[in-house]
Amino acid sequence: MWSMILSLSRHDYNQMLIWAERAYPEECCGLIWVKKNKMNHVDKLELTKNIALNPLKHFEIDPKPLFDANRKSRVSDDKLIGVFHSHPNGRAVPSKLDASNVVLGQIWIIIANNSMRGWLSDENGEIYDRFNSIIINIVN
Numbered sequence: 001m002w003s004m005i006l007s008l009s010r011h012d013y014n015q016m017l018i019w020a021e022r023a024y025p026e027e028c029c030g031l032i033w034v035k036k037n038k039m040n041h042v043d044k045l046e047l048t049k050n051i052a053l054n055p056l057k058h059f060e061i062d063p064k065p066l067f068d069a070n071r072k073s074r075v076s077d078d079k080l081i082g083v084f085h086s087h088p089n090g091r092a093v094p095s096k097l098d099a100s101n102v103v104l105g106q107i108w109i110i111i112a113n114n115s116m117r118g119w120l121s122d123e124n125g126e127i128y129d130r131f132n133s134i135i136i137n138i139v140n
């Protein structure tokens with residue numbers, strides 16, 4: 001099966017593991033940025049506050065940085081392609097709630113067990129009809 005490949009620097013990969021560990025036992029979350037001319041490579045990660053009522057089980061990105069990010073994505077070469085978050089005691093697979101909250105076309109990275117997996121949301125996805133697995137390629 002065809003699968004999308006997202007490349008990510010070793011530094012950014014390690015950074016997400018560190019953020020997940022620091023937030024433990026709560027979920028950490030943040031935004032994934034690319035450059036317009038290099039849409040398949042993570043250019044920058046932005047850690048945001050998890051404002052969910054129960055951050056032990058859910059995540060919700062702080063609306064203020066999310067609003068600013070959406071605006072910046074519209075007017076600049078920096079493009080917001082999705083979000084990352086951690087599953088402190090779970091697997092790196094989207095939950096049912098993740099599937100009901102995702103915006104179609106977004107790329108999600110889920111961190112669990114000191115590792116991570118990438119997902120692309122799609123109406124005919126293999127997980128809850130919403131997510132297909134993508135390949136994360138770590139580059140230096």
Ligand SMILES: [Zn+2]
Nearest residue numbers: 087094095098
């Ligand atoms: Zn989740």
